[in-house]
Amino acid sequence: MIMPFTDSVAGTPVYINPEYVVSVRPDPANPDEVSIVKLRDGESIRVRSAHEEIARKLTGEAAA
Numbered sequence: 001m002i003m004p005f006t007d008s009v010a011g012t013p014v015y016i017n018p019e020y021v022v023s024v025r026p027d028p029a030n031p032d033e034v035s036i037v038k039l040r041d042g043e044s045i046r047v048r049s050a051h052e053e054i055a056r057k058l059t060g061e062a063a064a
Contacts, residue, residue, distance in 0.1 A: 003057055005047040008034045014045055018058040026051045 002015045008027075020039045027034035027046060035051040038044045047054060 001060075005037075005045075005049065005054070005057075008046040008048045014047065016045070016047075016058070018060075021058055024051050024055050024058065 002017050005014050005016060006012070007014045016037060016039075020041070021037055022040050023038045025036050025038075026032075027036050032050060033048060034046055035049060035054050036044050036046055037054065049057075
């Protein structure tokens, strides 16, 4: 299932297929509000949200 997020740079919606995600990590410049999602094609997308929340969303876990 494709998941909606918000691009932290452009402020526009981005849709990510969890099957293409290689890693999710906090943005060093703003670790509480922005995460870097790296895709298997080498592209990185900065999305608004803490990396734990994004990881839960991508794996289909329920929110805490």
